Amino acid sequence: MSIHGKASLPVIKRLPKYYRYLSNLSKDWHNENGHNKKDEQNISSSELARLMGTTASQVRQDFNCFGGFGQQGVGYKVDVLLAEIGTLLFGTEGERLPTILIGAGRLGNAVSSFIARDTNGYRLIGAFDVNPALVGKELMQGVTICPLGELEAFCQQHKPAVAVLCIPRQAAQELSDELVRLGIRGFWNFSHYDLSVVYPGVTVENVHLGDSLMSLGYRLRNE
Amino acid sequence: MSIHGKASLPVIKRLPKYYRYLSNLSKDWHNENGHNKKDEQNISSSELARLMGTTASQVRQDFNCFGGFGQQGVGYKVDVLLAEIGTLLFGTEGERLPTILIGAGRLGNAVSSFIARDTNGYRLIGAFDVNPALVGKELMQGVTICPLGELEAFCQQHKPAVAVLCIPRQAAQELSDELVRLGIRGFWNFSHYDLSVVYPGVTVENVHLGDSLMSLGYRLRNE
DNA sequence: TAGATTGTTAATCGATTAACAATC
DNA sequence: TAGATTGTTAATCGATTAACAATC
16 A cells, blocks of 8 residues: 655645544444435545545645545545544554653643544653652653653663653753654654754654644734 | 735745744854954855755745845845844834633643743733633633633624634634634634635634654655 | 955755656 | 546646856
């Protein structure tokens, strides 16, 4: 399936949006009555494009990066497409990425429940904080907040792949060397520190909450 | 200043990053000793590019969208540049965008303190939630959580420009018509609902926390 | 003046869109 | 078979990078 395999970053970033729209389409279809068990839900690139506010060309180009799973004259089977994109995004069940949370304050707390509830593909296996008042608390079922001092031993034992950073910029800066050394391959970074620049070889998704809000402000004022 | 004025979206999205790097440069400089009061801190496009992991060409092209504030042979004055970009991003003091928070649960709570602490250009003036247990609580100084029923009256009186959505997807879907009708011009949307598609004429910044995490997963598994 | 670095134009690169032949 | 829609190649568009003349 992913042998075609030359998906560019813009394409990859669109995958979650396809996944959302297809999920909703599938949900709506299954909630409707009167479908024969053998009925197949199909959607054409042009209809999906209309819904998502893009072009049919883009939809077809994107899907073809991963191998053609459409039917000429008919369209794409929604459930097949959904499963396909789901596997691309989340891997298979056993592949969930082991993830740790650094910083379990208010933001970390909200983000951890978000990961547990609204994402697939990740498994939160540990949480760390410098604040002694938080250490020992149970962040969620099976995850107790540990002191930062235990980070190294934990990583050696459990080999997390992803770290979610909900700490001040300064702290992220000081910790980033350490985390890469401990084998972390990806970051989801809320700390306003550009890890990507420091470690160009590591896959990093800098979220920068503030950045998006700033550019929104610019656009509201100037457009 | 913004008469050159043909900044494309990619350029606008880079502005916050410039702002961060220039802030740090300025901070470091002012912390150093031995500067004469009249010393000016300059930085060349190539040095800034090296720090940020981009090219000198891009830096110069970007800055020139807003009018050239460099000095040939010398570079850019850090503080001038910082003030200039700051004004672009945040407007002037009196222009802070009046903002409301919809959904004051865990995420909303974290985000509200984030807005108060780490952003400029916004002024949180109201918060709303459907949960009666939250209504009446003081979210932060001067902002008490109101029932959603008071939204319309509030908007008519205070005319907020931006809404931050920290509510479930479904709720966002139901509320979006209403919010646009009430004069909201920009959204910072954590609800996984594509407002941008519904209202192409409205400036929307969809954050989609989950999306960024999903594409990170793809890249970790496939690259 | 000589050296450095900007401002700006031109070249390149990549992503999006359009077109159309293949085929269900 | 005829109609529809994909898969894929070609054309367009825009953003990034390179080059260089202007100038501090």
